[in-house]
Amino acid sequence: MGGRLDLLLGVVLMVSPVFGISSCSFDGQIALYRSCNLTQVPQVLNTTERFLLSFNYIRKVTSSSFPYLEQLQLLELGTQWTPLTIDKEAFINLPNLKILDLGKSQIDFLHLDAFQGLSHLFELRLFACGLSDAVLRDGYFRNLNSLIRLDLSKNQIHSLYLHPSFGELNSLKSIDFSLNQISIVCENNLKLLQGKTLSFLSLAANSLYSKVSMDWGKCMNPFRNMVLETLDVSGNGWTVDITGNFSNAISGSQTSSLILSYHIMGSGFGFNNLKDPDQNTFAGLARNSVIRLDLSYGFIFSLNRRLFETLKDLKVLNLAHNKINKIAREAFNGLDNLQVLNMSHNLLGELYNSNFYGLPKVAYVDLKNNHIGVIQDQTFRVLENLSTLDLRDNALKTINFIPSISDIFLSSNKLVTLPNISLTASFIHLSENRLEHLDVLYFLLQVPRLQILILNQNRLSFCSQSQSTSENPSLEQLFLGENMLQLAWETGLCWNVFKGLSHLQxxxxxxxxxxxxxxxxxxxxxxxxxxxxxxxxxxxxxxxxxxxxxxxxxxxxxxxxxxxxxxxxxxxxxxxxxxxxxxxxxxxxxxxxxxxxxxxxxxxxxxxxxxxxxxxxxxxxxxxxxxxxDEEEVLKFLTFSLFILFTVILTLFLVAILVVTKFRGFCFVCYKTVQRLVFKGHPQGTAPDTYKYDAYLCFSSKDFEWVQNALLKHLDTQYSTQNQLNLCFEERDFVPGENHIANIQDAICSSRKIVCLVSRHFLRDGWCLEAFSYAHGRCLSDLNSALIMVVVGSLSQYQLMKHQPIRGFIHKKQYLRWPEDLQDVGWFLNKLSQQILKKEKEKKKDNNNIQLQSVATIS
Missing domain, CATH: 3.80.10.10 (Ribonuclease Inhibitor)
Structure with a gap:
């Protein structure tokens, strides 16, 4: 995977070497001066190999504009924002120039000898330069003996009258006349090219033959005695009649690839004003040895009987982007050598067994983006050499018709399940369907020789029972993204789905x-x-x-x-x-x-x-x-060392600790009894201070009965003379009729400590939370530990953290939790009393470093 990315990156860098330097700069070999607002050619070193000057304001190029650049191979002077004048021998100082690009520059004046001295030039780009017929008629391309590619597209050429010097261009292989205004091309126009072999000739988008009345008997064959590897006459608005006449006119001229796309042949869907091509339309091409025929982007509705019968050598047929809805019986008769058939983006709805008769060697059939919902079982089984079938973006609900082929494209259909049929494929593409059951996946993993399986964007989520696995020694890539496997796996089933894939990469x-x-x-x-x-x-x-x-x-x-x-x-x-x-x-x-x-x-x-x-x-x-x-790790290490050191000592006390732990309640009662006997006659008290109460007890009124039994009876002096705390709580000590907030504030200010009993009722009581906020505020302002938080019941950390004032407190302070074991209650009340009576010094802690933190809780 990574290797492919590296390879792709390398290719990009090779084909785009100028991306490595910034605009308006020079690195010794590449002079990049695009969009630099230049009005004349800048001076560069004689080591320059590529000179890029497009998107500037250069008005004139003369023989002295360039220094002598012996190594220059590419000059890009196109797309100047001002009209361009090219003087005599303007490029004489560039003797080894191979590519000259003047495209999209409006050339106001082009000297007849402008290109003289460019004996090594093999590509000349003059597209969209506003040139007229004179550029062909007046001999501008004399002495360009190495010229291979000439681009004259998008100009204002009306007729092809070639200067005699065209007969001397023995290296010329590619000419582009597309998007001009050439209405007629006859035999006498291209006589100077007779005897030549052209790899590419384009007359596309010229309205050729479509807006004039033609006498084909006088015009004759414009390509007589020429060998054309690719002839592009697309986009000329040809009807069936014009196409038929043209086919007859060029009969016998060898044309390997004929491009007739963007035509107007065919009635289209719901119209009958233009006819579809028939067996006579391409009959004239019988002796042309056409290997590739492009009829895409038209309006063909019906493929008539024996339509391509004369094209015995045809190997590639492109019928994409038409309106094809019907395929007549024997429509492909005679295409004995056809290997690739493209009928994508049409209006096919059903396919029948007879549709593809006459295609014994076809290997690739492209039918994507149609409306195909029904296909007869034997439709593709008659294609003995079929290896790739593309049926993406259709409306298929079953695949019973699929033969044993290597590559199957079935994405973006309506498949809900797959029938138990015999499949043999190396590549299966089934993404964007409606497959739900993992039985489909188990079935496909058993397909022999399968290497790549794509099931993205389905609904795989259901597994009724565990499936037995089978070895698949060939599968290398498996795509299961954008499904719902969690729903299947959480049932505990289908966990063995990858068991047999020992070669998956x-x-x-x-x-x-x-x-x-x-x-x-x-x-x-x-x-x-x-x-x-x-x-x-x-x-x-x-x-x-x-x-x-x-x-x-x-x-x-x-x-x-x-x-x-x-x-x-x-x-x-x-x-x-x-x-x-x-x-x-x-x-x-x-x-x-x-x-x-x-x-x-x-x-x-x-x-x-x-x-x-x-x-x-x-x-x-x-x-x-x-x-x-790191400091915490050191502390942990020291702690562990101390633990090891005192292990023996701690072992000696283990039994004692277990006994005390088991009977801690009884032990605590004994301790308090001894304490009362020792201090009998010496009552313990607290020194008087400025506070009216020892503690303000804040709790929900719904918890009053529990608080009274659990705390007040054991701590408050008014409940028992043996108790030593003067407590304040709402039901007894708040002034009736007084503002509730004022009562809370007075209680907080008049108490040494504030004890908040946080229960489920407390968290739902707005007054309790308000009191907690005031108490917390007092802690922050006085810098002390006046607030004591006691968590009652099984409240989780998450439930506490949901409330802002409580969350702020437990981030910085510890809290107490009411004991679950009844024998710990006495000890807990004693500890709570000590915290209430304890007077602490004010401390201030400053921590300015951002560090990793953890919340400590007391359970």
Missing amino acids: VLYLNNNYLNFLPPGIFSSLIALRGLSLNSNRLTVLSFGDLPANLEILDVSRNQLLVPSPNLFLSLSALDITHNKFICECELSTFISWLNHTNVTIFGSPADIYCMYPNSLFGVSLYSVSTEDC
């Missing part, structure tokens, strides 16, 4: 909604080199998911969070752009690998970016620092 699974890869799905693909998984929903790739010998992997536009670089060590190229990377320390290994790997990474660095945390959103992974993560 390229596999496309893009756009299949995949959120997982079935275990071992690629285990049999030992020859796989390229894999496309782009535009799916994969969040993780595990070891063993990818084939061992994979070289090129595309996992772009997935949802990979923290990929392991060890997955990509065997690759030579990787596309991992547009994923959803979580830029925390877990990703540091991948970031380091990304910056140092020899693997070719497709896409720009800006396309590989962080999605989380928000502080790094959109930042390229190449710009993310991992220094802090």
Whole structure:
């Protein structure tokens, strides 16, 4: 895959060498001065080989305009924005010039000797220069003995009267007279070309013979004693009669390729004013040895009987872009040597067994972009040498008619399933159909000698039961993109679909909604080199998911969070752009690998970016620092060393710890009992301060009964004299009639600590969330830990993070979680009391470095 891309790139560079330098510059061999607003030819070194001067304002070229450039081979002087004057021997200082391009420059004056001295010139481009008949009549091309190609298209030439010097142009092979105004060409016009062999002669788009009354008896054969490899007379508006007369007139002149496209032959769909060609239309070409005939872009509606009977040597017939709806029996009779038949872009609806009789050697039939919905079973089976059948963009619902051929194109039809028929093909194209069941895929994977299978843009999503696999030793490329394989694989079925493909090299699974890869799905693909998984929903790739010998992997536009670089060590190229990377320390290994790997990474660095945390959103992974993560790794190492050092000591206390853990509630009760006995007569209290309450208890009114039983009875002094906390809560301490916000603010300001009991009811209570915001604001302004958050019930991190004030708190602070085990309640209440009574010094923490972060929670 990569080799083909490199080869293509090399070809582009070879054919476009001037792309490597900027405009208005010179590199010693190529002088590129396009669109530089020049009014005269600039001076360049005598080493120049290519001189490009188009799109300027040069008005005049004389014999002194160019320095002596012995090595110059190409001069481009076309498309000047002002009229151009070319003086006598204007190019005399360019003795080895091979290509001269003056196209699209309006030539006001062309001296008769303008091209003298160009003995090595083999291509002269004079298209769209406003030239008249004089350019042919007056001998402008004298002494151009090496001239091979002459382009005089798009001028104002009305008649072909050739100067005698044309008889001396022995190297001339190609002449283009298209898009002029030449109405008649007769034998006397081209006498000077008799005896020559031309590879190309174009008289296209001249209204030739179509707007004048012709006496073919006097005009005779314009190409007598000439050999024409390609004759282009397209776009002249020829009817069946003109085409027939022309065929008869040129009878006997050898013409290998005849282009008659853009004609007006045929009645068209729904009209009868013009007739379709018949067996007499091309009868005159019987002795012309026509090998290629182009009748495309016309209005032929019906292919009449024995239409091409006289064209015994024809190998390529192009009937594309007509209105063909009917094929008469024996329409192709006589085409014993035809190999390629193109009938694409017509109006065919049904094909019958007799349609293609008389084509014993045809190998390629192109029927794409018709309206074909029904084909009889034997239609193509009579074509013994058929190897390629193109039926794209039709309305087929079955393929019972398909013979055993090498290349089958059936994309963009209406196939819902495939019949169990015998197929033998090396290439099958079935994209853009309506195939749903993976039975189709299992069936096609059993086709002998199949090398390439394309099933993109179908609906493959259903697998009724596991299918048995069969070896396919020939399949090399499999395209399954833009289907719905996730729906099939999530049922646990069809995980063996690739088991028999030991020679598969390229596999496309893009756009299949995949959120997982079935275990071992690629285990049999030992020859796989390229894999496309782009535009799916994969969040993780595990070891063993990818084939061992994979070289090129595309996992772009997935949802990979923290990929392991060890997955990509065997690759030579990787596309991992547009994923959803979580830029925390877990990703540091991948970031380091990304910056140092020899693997070719497709896409720009800006396309590989962080999605989380928000502080790094959109930042390229190449710009993310991992220094802090290195310190964390060192800390982990030291911690592990200490763990090893004290393992023996910890083992000695293991039993004790287990006992305490198992009976921690009882142990805590004993501890409190001993504490009361020791401090009997010495009540513990807190020093008076400026706060009215020890803590403001913020909770939802729907949780009041639970709060009263679980906390108030064990902490609040008004519930029991043994309790030591003076608590404030809404049901008891808020002033009736007072503004609720004012009550909340007063409670927060009058309390040393604010305890928010976050439950499901709390998250739905707007007043509770408002109170949390005020409390959090006090923490930020006073730089202390006045806010204590207690999570009650089975609330997940995600549910908490949905609320902005809570999310801001837990990003920076720890929170408590109400214990699930009843024996931990006493210990928890004691710890909560200590935090409420604790007075902390104000701290200020400044962190200016962008680094990888993780959220710590207490469970």
